[in-house]
Amino acid sequence: MRVRFAPSPTGYLHIGSARTFIFNWLYARHNGGTVILRIDDTDVERNTEVSLNSIYEGLNWLDLGWDEQYRQSERLDLHRRSAEAIFAKGMAYRDFTPAYSGDEQESTTQREGAAWLFNADMRELSREQSDRRAAAGEPFVLRFRVPRDTDRAVTFHDHVFGPQSKLAADIEDFALLRSNGMPTYHMASCADDLDLRITHIIRGQDHLTNTFKHVLIFEALAGEAPQFAHLPLLIAPDGAKLSKRKHGPVVSVTTYRDAGFLAHAYVNFLCLLGWSPKDNREQMSRQELIDAFKLEGVNRSNAVVNFADEDPIDPKAMWLNGQHLHTMPVDELAAHLLPYVRNAGWQADEAKMRQVTPLIQERIRVLPDVLTVADLFFADELAPYDPNELIPQKGDLGTAAQVLEKAREVLSEAAFTHDSLESTLREAAVALKLKPGQMFLPIRVAVCGRKTAPPLFETLAVLGRETSLKRIAQALANVQRITTHA
RNA sequence: GGCGCUAUCGUCUAAGGGUUAGGACGGAGCCCUCUCAAGGCUCAAAUAGGGGUUCGAAUCCCCUUAGCGCUACCA
Secondary structure (H helix, E strand, O other), X not given: OEEEEOOOOOOOOEHHHHHHHHHHHHHHHXXXXXXXXXXXXXXXXXXXXXXXXXXXXXXXXXXXOOOEXXXXXXXXXXXXXXXXXXXXXXXXXXXXXXXXXXXXXXXXXXXXXXXXXXXXXXXXXXXHHHXXXXXXXXXXXXXXXXXXXXXXXXXXXXXXXXXXXXXXXXOOOOEEEXXXXXXOHHHHHHHHHHHOOOOEEEEEHHHOOHHHHHHHHHHHHOOOOOEEEEEXXXXXXXXXXXXXXXXXXXXXXXXXXXXXXXXXXXXXXXXOOOEOOOOOOOOOOHHHHHXXXXXXXXXOOOEEOOOOOOOOOOXXXXXXXXXXXXXXXXXXXXXXXXXXXXXXXXXXXXXXXXXXXXXXXXXXXXXXXXXXXXXXXXXXXXXXXXXXXXXXXXXXXXXHHHHHHHHHHHHOOOOOOHHHHXXXXXXXXXXXXXXXXXXXXXXHHHHHOOOOOOOHHHHHHXXXXXXXXXXXXXXXXHHHHHHHHO
C-alpha cells in the first residue's frame, strides 16, 4: 500500500495540508504502507524556493517523516509522454483557441445558462488540420475528449463520501497540457500516481469533483484508478476557507510551533478535526493514533478551527497541549523546557531544570509558559514588587514584618526539605497565633515576588536556604523602610 | 448560473430506526487547598425548516434554506 502527500510550493505549510499529510501518514503506518512526499511544482509561475523550504520546515517540525520523495518538475517527460499516449488514442485533442482572457471572477458568477464544456470547432477539428497548425508552430492546449454522446456516468467509490457519480456530459474538456508545454495539475498528478504505484489517494475535499476528471485520465492511461478518500475541509470561524490573506498566520503550522506547542500535541489536535476514534478518547499517543486510525472514522462535514483575532490558538488545542505536558515524564519535559530558559539568558543546567520541572509541570500549557512561571527559580534578582503585596489576610504591614522576621529566624535552622519546612512553618504560625495562610503568604511573596506561585515548601526547598533567606531579608527591609517613613 | 458535497450544544464530536441525544473544549458554580494550577462533582448549552416512509426518525426518502467545493492553459 502506497500513499502520497502532494503539496505545491506556493505558500507555507497550511494547517489543512498538515492534516492531510498526517492522515496519509497514519493510514500508511496503520497498514504497513509507504508514505511518499511529492512536491507538485508544475506551476512555474507561482512556485518559490522560500515556500518549498517553509513546507519542509513545517513537515520536519511535525516529526513524522516519509519514505520516498519526488518532485514533479523532474518528471515532466513522464507527464508529456502520458499526455501523448492519451492523444495517440484519440482521447485528447489540440485546442488552438487563445487563452480565455475574461475576468474569471465575473465570468463564473455572472455567466448565465449552461457552463462552458468545450470549443466545438476545436473538438471536431480534423487530425490533418490539427497536425498542420501544430507543425506551423501555433500554440495550443491539449484537452481531454470527454465522452459526451452517451448518457454515461463517471463513477468511483470514495472511502469517506461513499459512491460518487457524475454525468460525463457535465464534465468540461479539461486541459492536459498547457500551451507552454507544461502539464496541468490533473495530468501530472494522475501520471505520477500511476507511475509511483499509488494505491490510495487521500486528499482534501476540494478535489472531490476533480476526481471525476482523474478517473477519466486513469482509465485512458491504465484502465484502473487507485482508491480515493477525500477529507472534509478545515475552515475559519466565519465559515470561509482558511486563507493567509484573510486570516493571517493562524493557517500556518509554524504559528503553533512558535507558540510553544509540542509537535505531537499539535498532531493529536489536528487528528480530532474531522476524525474520531469513536470512543471519546482525546489525548492519544502516536501509537494509539496509528492503531485507531481508520478512514471509516473520518467525517464528511467541514470542521472549524476555532481561532479569534486576539488569540490565534484554538482553545482545545491549548488544552490538549497542556494535557500532553502534564503527563509527560519529568526528564523529557525538562529537556523541552531548558532551551527556553537558556534563551531567556538565565543560568540553568539539566539538574536544576529537573528540580524545577515538577513544580511547574501542571502550571504550564505551552512551553514558553516556563518563562513566566519559573522565572523566580532562575533569576538572580526578583523583579520589584509592591511591598503591600506582602500583607496577609486580616493583617497589615506589621503582620507581614512579624511573619518575615519569624521566618528568617526559623528558616536559618530548619532543614530545607518539604516535610521539615512544612512542620517548621506551621509551628511558627501557631506560635504567632496566625492561620497557616497568613503565615505562608508573606513568605511566598517575599520569595517569589508575587502571590501566585508553585506550592511554598517545594519552592523553598528548590531555592535553598541562602536564596530564601536573602529574599526574605530584602522583603523585610522594604517593609521596614515603608513603616519608618510613615 | 451549472455540477458536486455537507448540515447534532458557541467549537470539536458520539449515537448509522427505539438513549433522559453521550463525551470533550470553552463558560458558570461547588469541593479540595498555603496562593495559583491540577483534579473531582454539578449546571447551562444541539439534532436548520417543512413534508413523507415507519408502531417508532438525529438516523431512510423528497423539498426548502444555508454553507462549502469545482467550473475555459492554479493546485
